[in-house]
Amino acid sequence: QKEVEQDPGPLSVPEGAIVSLNCTYSNSAFQYFMWYRQYSRKGPELLMYTYSSGNKEDGRFTAQVDKSSKYISLFIRDSQPSDSATYLCAMSFNTNAGKSTFGDGTTLTVKP
């Protein structure tokens, strides 16, 4: 069993929809939770990170961490065609971000 499981997708939604992307994990020692966005044939870029449990909002994006359930989510409000990408969750024990454990990614398509 993988340490980090991510909803596989693919996910296709109409423009303006609310999108929910989810990951579960098994190691309770993870403290930092990241979401990366990866456009086709490009490298990932950090979208948001959260330390421990709680919510964090940045514009149309909200990251949510529930450590008691070992469950994290990324919500995208008013989704746009430019949000079409693969979203990777990642988790680490400390601030050594390069040694994060990544989910397999969920590919999202937002249709105009």
Place this chain on the structure above:
Amino acid sequence: DGGITQSPKYLFRKEGQNVTLSCEQNLNHDAMYWYRQDPGQGLRLIYYSQIVNDFQKGDIAEGYSVSREKKESFPLTVTSAQKNPTAFYLCASTTQGTTEAFFGQGTRLTVV
């Protein structure tokens, strides 16, 4: 512009050949990483280096080698011992105490 440059973008290798992928960063980051990404899968860590002249194996180091002679450079050699080298290779760097990994644009390696 600061960032990570990977070259080449596309690389074709014949069976039995070694090839070297280049990764250069001008972010003054201490740590650098190599990942492999296969279709529908997350990032798997090949090697990482936290300081010059030192590097450690990641989760899937067999068939790969690296060097870190300069802070800015972390080349990856895919040797003929790597049985299934066709993949998308990503280089990343981090600075101490941060949760963000900065990625290059990747090199797509195909064995022909």
